[in-house]
Amino acid sequence: MCSKHIARLCMCQNFFGVLVTFHERLRAERLRLKLSQERFAQLAGVSNRSQANYENGDRKPQVDYLEALEAAGVDTFFVVTGRRQAEANDETGSGKVQDPQGPDTCRFVSGISTADTSGLCALPMYDIEAAAGDGRALEAEEIETTLYFPSEQLAAQGLDPDHVVGVKVRGDSMETTLTDGDWVLIDRKDRPDRPEGVFLLLVEGERRIKRVQRVAGGAWVLISDNGHYQAEMIPPEKVGNVAVLGRCVVRIGRIS
Template sequence: MTLSNIGERLREERTRLGLSQTAFGEVGGVKKFAQSNYETGKRHPDALYLESLAKIGVDIQYVVSGIRSTNDAEGVEPAEEGLSPVAMYDIEAAAGDGRSLEQEEVETTLYFPTDQLAAQGLDPAQVVGIKVRGDSMDGTLADGDWVLVDRSRREPKPEGVFLLLVHGERRIKRVQRVAGGAWLLISDNEHYQPELIKPQDMKDVEILGRCEIRIGRVS
């Protein structure tokens, strides 16, 4: 068995799941350059990388041995043609200070029609799902809702609802730009007061993506 064969099968799995090298590498905790080296056989992926990929449905047994697994990792079915996998995270569980979202445990993987995501202007490789926790966004997002987040949109233009990292804690807030370059973080639940982020405090705030599509219970 040669490394290049492992690389070819790794690329085959990435293509099957409809992910770019950048997005696939992020799941495994590596950059696009390293992912490219894995696929061309220039470098060998380690166990932690492979373990991370297993959580989104990559058939690790096939990658390593060339033999298809009879049951995919954690019961995740391979993506059918025309469907794109979206990793879904619990915002409460995924609260590690300074950790990238892809290093957190995936609660589940849902599959969405690729063409419908594209019709909404979304690149499947840039979309993750987040479970909403708390009532601060009541009226827009309820506790237990899922929301699809576009990680390619990390600027508060146009203004909207964003997934943020604030002082090491992930939050979903409406972001409004105000005079002087400050941001106002707004909870749609009127019982919560807006939070002003001054320009000198911007280092403690990072936009992780824009909330685009809500998936929730009909009330």
């Protein structure tokens, strides 16, 4: 499992809460290999205290920790995802499986890629500030990166991967709900005629993420959650000029 793939798995698993039992799987894998906590720490290049913290769930390791364990023969795919690497290989067959990010981003062992993506779906992520199109078709823009999410977890959120994209938040107008640099998953299917909530909008050719509130008479109020910004009133006769591109459903950002 290459470092980029481990990072993507850790991000999506952590966000959707699958890593609630990460420390339990880590301990289970150590016991399966019949290794002491001290020996396991040595293989990973960390202190005994760090290893204990990881197994107790008090801390979460960095990617290089998992890479060191994988090199030592630990099934890091199981530790991260809860599925055994052998099971994943059985599903994909014995042929070489290409990582969607390119063959140079993953390591192959015995002709089988350890960067298995079965059970995961790839979501394109766009930087809306770098957009160059007319604003409506995100698909026409250049994809900045691709993140992988467990299909089952997306389904549990009521999301159809074919209609979900990610966009990068720019600016501080939506703090503290969203901060500059966050990624937000957008449900492109959820585009109601009478929106209430946080949406990706197209306003006068500019994509904006705003909280939408409808008021008496049919007007819309576009609200910035940051109190330093004034709300914008869209009168009823101009509501048709605002396109709802999708509802903001999932935030991926750094916890400060």
